[in-house]
Amino acid sequence: MEKKKSEFDKVFSAWDILVIAFGAMIGWGWVVSSGDWIARGGVLGAALGFAIGGVMIFFVGLTYAELTAAMPQCGGEHVFSYKAMGPIGSYICTWAIILGYVSVVCFEACALPTIVTYIYPGFLKGYLYTVAGFDVYASWLAVAIVVAGFITYINVRGAKTAATLQTVLTVIIGGVGILLIVASAVTGDIGNLQGQLFVGNTAGGILKTTMSVALVTPFFFIGFDVIPQAAEEINVPLKKIGKIMILSIVLAVSFYALIIIGVGYIMSASDIVASQSGSGLVTADAMGKAFNSSIMAKVLIVGGMCGIVTSWNSFLIGGSRAMYSMAESYMIPRVFVKLHDKYKTPTNALYLIGGLSMIAPFFGRKMLVWIVDAGNFGCCLAYCMVAISFVILRTKAPEMARPYRVKNYKLVGAVAILMSGLMVAMYAIPNSGCTLVWQEWVMAGGWSVLGVIFCIVCKLKYKEKFGSHIDVALDEDEVYVRDDVDEALEAALATAGTAEEAADLTSKEAARPSMDFSYFLPVNIVFGWGKARQAGELTKPYGRKALIVTGKSSAKKSGLYDKVKQSLDAAGIASELYDQVAQNPLTTTAEDGAAFARASGCDCVVAIGGGSIMDCAKAIAFLAVNEGDVNDYIFNRKTSDRALPLVLIPTTCGTGSEGNGFAVLTNPETGDKKSLRCNAIVAKVSIVDPECMTTMPKKVLASVGFDALCHSMEAYTSKIAQPFTDALCEYAMGLIADNLVDVYRGSEDKSAWEKITLASTIGGMVINTAGVTLAHGMEHPASGLKDIVHGKGLAALTPVVIEASYKGDHFKYAKIARIFGGVTAEDCAAKIRTLIFNLDLTCRLSELGLTESDIPWMAENCMKVSAAGVANNPVVFTQDEIGEIYRRAM
Structure with missing residues (x-):
């Protein structure tokens, strides 16, 4: 299958993608809508409603988590739906979610100056005109345009710059929210909950009002889907991308529920009614009451303003990447495929969406509310199509590598389709609370017509290229360089794995016999x-x-x-x-x-x-x-x-x-x-x-350097390894980890060349005593059959062999992973793939001239010529199992 190298820089750490998703989801709604939620379902009813709504979106999130880890390419939904439904299905899905992203960006440009007026009532100056009952002022426009320009500039300057801004703002939001929650526990009164725990006098009535909150909550969770849009820029092991996406949803649900409970604990029913008829910002008034300070109310509003910017920033990232992916497939004009020469950001897409966010405030806030509702409809439609794609691909492509694999996929897929389909239907069902008004249908319809026009024009212009798609090499290669900020997050995500390894190590140590070996090497x-x-x-x-x-x-x-x-x-x-x-x-x-x-x-x-x-x-x-x-x-x-x-x-x-x-x-x-x-x-x-x-030559250096590493890794994990070889292997692997890529990229540092050369010689020495294991054992039949470059054959096989073997010795594979910047044994294959990628050695056996028909002979020959390597491997596989490993490396 034809593949291309990614043009994006991998800059997003685990923390970055968590705050991008979480920041997009919490936004501004928790400041302005908490009173409405409590009035609708009661304090506990509203909190339960958010939990139920979170479960709904959780199932959709599970489908996203599996598909994003399996296909980590720019465009997310575009790629998922393309693989499952083909070009037309992909066009509809991606065009729909772009509407959602663009609408939120434009709305936030209006929301920010509107919130400023809550803090500084005298802010509005220079009345200009009125649109749909909304007064537009020069000062209001100026703030909207300047901030829109600034956020667009930040995004053009690089994804990492945008992520840094997101981190700062999300920390502020989280800090303000936590301050409110803690203050409620200290200064709140349980008596305030009396009469407002639930709305309704019967169990049926309570259930109905709780569900009325649950049915609107999914719209506050839109934002986790930005992660797959920027998947090519994520510098995290694929399995963890799925986990972080789910974690972001759990955190958002918890945040909303705790804010609701905190507000109810501080504000009595009469306080909430008074606040709603006054400022309308019940959460801010709760903060003011908790601290007995109007200044603290404004502090919370500032936190909410940060939420506006985090949503704005996240959807600008998502929308620009979605446009890039469509342009790359010749579905919209190719002008949007341009990346910045230095910062590797989709500049023209960012300029367009940023420009729209500068123009949008001229139409007033009311019109933008209509656009957002139409955009939410587009997002929900995309969610439904992704959930359907999830089920289709489980049937259509069962062999697809799925680093984050969802259990009980039929149940998960059915619930995700049902829930997202319900969200779409709610926009059309009268009196659902979310029904689109005629102006919103006009906007959704207008966007659809524009999409049809683009589709026809691009199909005529680009002909057979329309709807084409080429996978990037990162489809199956995890490129991950550890970031210090990821330490705590990685530890949290890997707790189960670490505990498993610790238990495994303890049991092995207890069962390990006393040392008994001999070492002889007359070199x-x-x-x-x-x-x-x-x-x-x-x-x-x-x-x-x-x-x-x-x-x-x-x-x-x-x-x-x-x-x-x-x-x-x-x-x-x-x-x-x-x-x-x-x-x-x-x-x-x-x-x-x-x-x-x-x-x-x-x-x-x-x-x-x-x-x-x-x-x-x-x-x-x-x-x-x-x-x-x-x-x-x-x-x-x-x-x-x-x-x-x-x-x-x-x-x-x-x-x-x-x-x-x-x-x-x-x-x-x-x-x-x-x-x-x-x-x-x-x-x-x-x-x-x-x-x-x-x-x-560089390509020879890459190949032999990787071979040297494989010698030390295999001797280290061999069943006949011994203390002398272990010590030499660890030393040699460290030399390679610290120097090989630099030397490959042109370093003339004599010390680096010495270290790589020394590591190579050590690799030869240790395999003389401890032998090689399965990767070399499987490569010899491959290169014996097709005369391929030995290092390339190892590059195709080694990560797959590690994935199959690491459970045989968690401790040693975790040690290798840590030498290369990982944490647990599960990280080992990803870390080695990173090295392979950095050495431009990424390949599959099929790209080296081998075919599925060669597998039976290679598996049989492996057992014949590499019996010692098979026996030395931490997990000893049968001939059929070796054949399956070859198949995974194809």
Whole structure:
């Protein structure tokens, strides 16, 4: 499937998306409407009504949570409905929610200066005209336009800047709300609740009035849906995106319910009636009464004003991303697909919506109320279509990766469709309390007509491109860099996982036997810049004529071959060149090289190159003094402890072949890729010179660097790991975590190159003792079959293998996750995907030339050639289970 790389910067942390959603939902309604809610259902009835309404929206939120984590792409609803219903369904859904977003942004531009008049009654200056009974003043317009311009500017400057503003304002809102709740507990009187706990004299009457509150509450929870709109910009593990979305709904429900109870505890029924006939701001008056101060009432109003801006800000983010996604699919003019060169924000969409918010105040507040009601209708319609998409995709795409998977999806989907459908119906049902008036139907109809026009024009202009969609590479790759502000939130979300790991660790520690191991590795490492120039001196003790083994060109192009040959010559060592080694060396190449070595009278072997060259050189050194078929030695049908002395000079920092007695070879007849193993092919000297690494192409560095990491990760989690290998693995993984991406991106820091080179050598050393596990075991059949780049094969397989294996050793996988910035074992695969993404290695097996039809052979071959790796894995899988893991990596 064709994919593209995301054009957005991933800047939103877990905290950012929580405050964006929560800030959008709490808004201003809790300041102006609490008296109405209490009058309608009573204090406890209204609070219960919000809880019931929260349950309604919770089910819709669950569908969003699963779909957002499964398809974290800009546009949210646009992508969900496209996958389920196709282009037309997607067009209707996205066009509807854009109306909702734009209407709220425009309304808030009018609401803010209106609230200023509550605080400063003399604020209104320069009467201009009246629209639908609303007086428009110059000062009122000026504040609306200036603030609209400011918020638009903030959003253009970058999503992170907008999120910072959202955080500050949401903290103010939360602080003011908490202050009211605490004050109510201290200064309130339980007697104030008398006669206003519920409205109604019978159980049926109480239920009816409570439900009347519940039916209007969903409209106060609109806002959590902004999260999927900006999903491509979220820097959080996919599973946690769903959890945070649900958490935002729970927090909003709790906030509203506690505010209602707090107001009722402070204000008696007569106080509320008096407040409603006076300022109309019952919550603000409750704050004033709690502190016996009119100033504190204004403080609460300021908190409410912050709520206006948080909703405004959130819906500007959501609306602009929805427009971008439609433009990207050629559904509306392509001008809206433009991103800011520096800040990576959809500038033209932001300018349009921001411009509309500057124009809107000229039409007065009453007209904007009509637009908002029409917009809420659009949001609810989109909710219903998303809920339907949720059910369709569970049937249509059951194999889709769902990091946040909802249980009992049929029940959840049915309730979500029913509830959101009810919300849509309420706008049409007479006397429902939400019925649209004729002006609002005109606006909704006008928006629909505009959508039809756009649809027809764009379909004619863009032809077959209309409604096209390309997934971004982030569909299945979580890119997450930990933010310090996320610490507390991450801890809260991960509590269950951490507790599980702690219990698992405790039980394992109790069952773990006493230490019993042996460690032997006869390797001589000579490490340092420029050490390759000492090749002759270091080789001299081991022979008089060396076979120099290289690839076909790289060692010559870099000049390293000439340096080594000159050093050998200076030491009086004659040499012959064998330069026929290619990627994934073949057994036949090793046999040919050994015959050449014998014919040339060579008594030692010097290898210059990456893992393939070193592995083939080892096999050549072995076969030069051992008779018979190399495959007999590979499969342990024959054994020998003899080989020509070896001197290895690695030029890539990945395989670590210079640090072990392995030589991985591929049999061209059978496709078996398996290693020859014996201590005789451990190098007499491994000259590890970081300077030799600096000539690698970037794509080679990425591949071998990831291979080096896999060696340490697999040896660390291997069932035959031991204290020495664990210590080396942890050290090497830390070196890679801190340096590989910087080196890949062009850092010339010698220290960073040294650390990556050292980590590679350590990786080779630890697998000599602790072995590799399933990722390498599964990659060998893949590259043996298709001759793919080893590091790319590992990049496709490793995260999927980790997801399948981490439960076998929570403690060690959590340790790896923490080395790379995560917290729990569940974070490990996401952290490794982040590294893969940053190294531009993101791929699937299908993109490397493998198909579903190859899986049975690969699974069978894995059990044949990689039995030790399968057995060493923290979870031992059957052949069928390995086949399924291959399938997930496709």
